[in-house]
Amino acid sequence: MPVKNPGLKSAASSTVEDYLERILELINSKGYARVVDIAAALEISQASVTNMVQRLDAERLLKYEKYRGLVLTEAGEKLARRIAHRHRLLTEFLKLLGLDDRVICHDVEGMEHHISVPTLRAIEALTRQLRRRPALRAQLETALV
Template identity: 45%
Template sequence: MRVPAHRALPPAEEHAARFAQQREADRTAVAEDYVELIAALLAQEGEARAVEIARRMGVTQATVAATVARLQRDGLVETKPYRGLFLTEGGQAMAAAARERHDLVVRFLLALGLDHASAEADAEGVEHHVSPATLAAFARHLAQREGQ
């Protein structure tokens, strides 16, 4: 299906709602990426330390400290002196949901024929910016495809 070169703009309220949804996805993406990484570090290495998060995220330790403070305020992360970072129940739930969405998007992109490295990299953005309806469509498509 071809999209016309000059599509008509949607009604202003609908347009504004789309942009608001994307801004919220951007805000949520950082929290989800952090809790997902903390969960993975806890599972694989038994600990999650700010220095390792900074190294893996490619940011400064000051950035990690500021983000972790926000995650603590939001009730997602706990810190324990000399023991690193831990996820609260809410943080664990967010991490599990983020991992599930990420895995679904990777599987979908692989089904489209992307190589694994591209699918993993692209999923990092897509997973935060698609609606639940789109994710459900990805899952239905994969279920039909895998049922063949």
């Protein structure tokens, strides 16, 4: 089934989004993202990462020199940031629903690539409202017995 992925109107597949997300995380936390670290983070082989990294270089989302490492391009970083932001918003939303971290993590990782900008905005607004209505959140929790 050719299910498109226009969530961020980038041409990025879910897979590409996952890579960018992890790469940005690594850069933020360690200052760099090596093939071996990306592979560990995504729980896939180094070979797969090498392939994808070369592809992302071809797509100008990062600059890669063989054996020497990579840096995100302007475009790549921008995209990665938006992906990370979307991830955070979804996580916060589910957190407010009282779900546990394991479930949140799993579901967000699955859904995040499929959420369009308008839906994300709506969820963001809802999250804000939910945040200031503890009584409503309490209602939800009791419903989850």
